[in-house]
Structures are given as C-alpha cells and as structure tokens.
Amino acid sequence: NAGVTQTPKFQVLKTGQSMTLQCAQDMNHNSMYWYRQDPGMGLRLIYYSASEGTTDKGEVPNGYNVSRLNKREFSLRLESAAPSQTSVYFCASTGAYYNEQFFGPGTRLTVL
Amino acid sequence: AQKITQTQPGMFVQEKEAVTLDCTYDTSDQSYGLFWYKQPSSGEMIFLIYQGSYDEQNATEGRYSLNFQKARKSANLVISASQLGDSAMYFCAMRERPVSGNTPLVFGKGTRLSVIA
Numbered sequence: 001n002a003g004v005t006q007t008p009k010f011q012v013l014k015t016g017q018s019m020t021l022q023c024a025q026d027m028n029h030n031s032m033y034w035y036r037q038d039p040g041m042g043l044r045l046i047y048y049s050a051s052e053g054t055t056d057k058g059e060v061p062n063g064y065n066v067s068r069l070n071k072r073e074f075s076l077r078l079e080s081a082a083p084s085q086t087s088v089y090f091c092a093s094t095g096a097y098y099n100e101q102f103f104g105p106g107t108r109l110t111v112l
Numbered sequence: 113a114q115k116i117t118q119t120q121p122g123m124f125v126q127e128k129e130a131v132t133l134d135c136t137y138d139t140s141d142q143s144y145g146l147f148w149y150k151q152p153s154s155g156e157m158i159f160l161i162y163q164g165s166y167d168e169q170n171a172t173e174g175r176y177s178l179n180f181q182k183a184r185k186s187a188n189l190v191i192s193a194s195q196l197g198d199s200a201m202y203f204c205a206m207r208e209r210p211v212s213g214n215t216p217l218v219f220g221k222g223t224r225l226s227v228i229a
Contacts, residue, residue: 031214042116042203042219043157050214058216064223090157099145099164101217102155 002026004104006091012110013081021076021107023091024112031094034058034066035108036087043090049074081111115139116204116220123225132179133144133189133223135204141165144208146187147217148178151201160202163187191225199227 004025013019025032030051035043035058045058049068063085066079074093078085091104117136121131125131137146148160163178171178179188191198201224205217 030200033216040121040221042221043205043217045216045218048216049215078177088155092157092217099147099162100159101147102159106155106157108155 004091004093004102006089006104006107009105010108014073015082017081017111018077018079018092019081020078021089021091021109023075024073024074025091025093025102026072027093027095027102028071029093029095029102030071032068032094033094034064034074034076034101035090035092036060037090037106038087045056046076046089081103083111085109086111096110114129115218116206118204118223120223121221123223125198125225125227126189127196127227127229128193130190130192131194131225133191133202133204133225135187135189135220136176137187137204137206138186139185139206139208141208144206146178146180147188147205147207147218148189149203149205149219150198151203152197152223157201157203161189194227196227196229199225201225 007022033048034046047066049055052071081094089107094101146163150225161173164178175192175213177190202224204220
C-alpha cells in the first residue's frame with residue numbers, strides 16, 4: 001500500500017517546454033487534488049477532481065491542465081512552462097468519509 | 113479575505129515546553145472541518161489532527177491538541193512537551209461544506225516552529 005505516489009521527484013525545464021506530472025493513489029479514493037507550494041504562500045489549489053470523470057479549477061489554474069485518467073490517476077500538465085511555475089507540486093487524495101487528506105511526496109519543479 | 117490566517121510566521125520554544133500555534137478562520141458555513149499538518153524539512157505533509165465544527169470536545173492526538181473556539185473562529189494547535197523533532201512548518205487548513213471527501217482544503221501560510229535544546 002503505497003498511498004499517494006508522484007513522479008518525477010525533481011524536474012528542471014526551460015521556459016516554453018512542456019511536461020506532465022503524474023500522480024496515483026491506491027486507496028480507492030474518489031477525490032484527488034493538485035496544489036502548489038511557494039515560499040510564504042502555503043499550499044494553493046490548482047485543480048481538483050471530486051470524482052472520476054470530473055475536474056474543477058482551483059485558486060491558481062492558469063497555465064495548467066489536468067486529466068483524471070481513471071479513479072487511481074490524476075495528472076497535471078504544463079503546456080508551456082514559465083519561470084513563475086517554479087514551485088513544489090503536491091498531489092493529494094481523500095476518500096468519501098475520511099477526515100484526512102493524504103499527500104504525495106511532492107515534485108520540485110524549476111523552470112529556467 | 114483570507115479564509116485561514118496564521119499570524120505567527122515563526123515561533124521558538126524550549127524543549128519540553130508547551131507551545132500554541134494560532135489559527136483563525138473565516139466561513140459562513142455551519143458545517144466545516146479544521147486540520148493541522150506538519151511539514152518537516154524533508155518536505156512531506158504529515159496530518160496531525162482534525163476538528164469538526166459540530167464536535168463538542170476539543171480534538172486530541174497524543175501530544176497534539178486543538179483548542180477550538182467556535183465563537184472566535186479560532187483553531188489553535190497546542191503541542192505539549194516539545195521535542196527537537198517538532199521543528200517544522202505547521203499549516204492550518206479548513207474544509208468547508210459539504211464536509212465530505214471531495215471538498216478541497218484551504219491552507220494558511222504556515223508557522224515555522226523551532227524547538228531549542
């Protein structure tokens with residue numbers, strides 16, 4: 001039981017490059033989330049998926065797209081990376097009745 | 113307006129002493145949940161404690177307790193008998209109605225706690 005896994009752990013991109021951050025959970029959770037963490041800003045919601053087949057924008061969705069591939073997987077795509085997207089990205093998931101949101105280990109992304 | 117306010121960017125506490133980390137929240141919902149997470153220097157997010165808005169008693173988990181004052185809209189985290197391993201960033205978060213799995217958490221900006229030997 002791995003919980004929430006994210007790949008890659010680290011990534012360096014050049015401005016304008018694209019990439020996809022992968023997230024998977026093995027807890028049969030309905031809801032999944034993508035957050036970004038910047039110094040002094042806490043965690044801010046980018047997108048979330050309340051259930052398989054649905055996605056919704058969060059507080060800071062510009063420059064990102066998401067795909068809920070199936071119940072287990074929720075990916076985050078940067079189509080044209082910008083230096084402002086340098087951040088640590090966390091994926092998380094929650095079951096229907098749980099009072100805890102489980103987090104992945106994070107992806108540290110640097111855009112040059 | 114910020115939904116979650118943590119007014120202490122940094123705190124110091126002597127080992128074995130108790131410390132209170134402040135958190136105030138803003139919501140018009142009657143049903144909501146309040147969370148505290150710990151983020152050590154290694155970066156992972158560790159769930160500490162949860163308080164539901166209808167819970168009459170303050171939540172406790174080992175050395176962690178949540179001082180819930182509903183009328184003041186505050187949910188302070190109390191860590192008793194601080195240990196060096198408690199040095200970390202601490203985040204307060206809220207989940208608004210419906211209090212079910214699919215509502216995202218809203219986080220405060222965090223408080224960095226340093227425990228001194």
